[in-house]
Amino acid sequence: MTTHRLRGLADSEPAARPRPAHRVARRRPQVRDLPPAGHNVVQLLGPPSERQLTGRLNAILEVLGGRRAAAQVQNLVDPALFARLLTHSRLPSTRHRIGTLHLCQPTDLALEAATTIRSGPRVLALAARFKRTRTGWVCTRFHLLAPRLGPARAVPVRPSAA
Template identity: 40%
Template sequence: MIEEHRLRTLADFEAPRRANGPAEVTPHEHRRGSRCPAPRQLEADEVGRLLNMLLEAYDGRRPAAQVRALVAPEVYAGLSGPRRTRPRHRTQTIHTCAPAPDVVEACARVAADDRSFALAARFTRTPTGWRCERFALLKPQQPAKPNRRAA
């Protein structure tokens, strides 16, 4: 018995089907005029993956060019600067909030060399996906050295 397969023409865009009903996806206009689904909201695990990728680029374990499409030009400039040997930074805890519909802010506790640091990041939704607009690894200031005056 030969099975017959037929192809059908796809609509301009089709929302993915879920078991609990159709997903609500709002189409966005691309620069080229095509319509595609809007990037969905970032989940905490996706934010964690993005932060780890950015930390790998910061540490020099990942080429900064691999994350160029995911970050703003200012963030890319900070990641693609001169390479120094840095310890491996690992996220410990991540907290996210959405202060606006197209913005996700994240803070994380990051560990490196048995020390903890704070990480702050801001992601904004663009027509092509989420982009990191701010990325700051906040390290404690070194204590000021006392001035020694010759007597």
């Protein structure tokens, strides 16, 4: 039978050292990587979550309802949509609830959202488009589709000749 015995280290033999943790070399930012002066850049990992999109749509709806200043959503929308929000007629100031959000990403740089809005007894449709920019995702299109006002017209049906 074989016997095993541990031997001690000799005086000249170095002890085994633990291996250092893996380090990732970080590249220093170059001048071309930096944004223009006065611009903030967020890390663009991917599209915003449904919760973030619902919050942005809710903020735009509050601007349209007059419960929020338009300047608060200026960095969330593109300049053309911001100008439209400033001149747009106000919605009735009833509370609204955003329904389930339906998302579609036709390209890596675009995201489209559709949902329903409950505003009192009315139900409205909402369609929005978000675009990825250097400073984050901004809303470029925002369409609130209201039902037609007025009585519905009946289409006359002609009897078939038989």
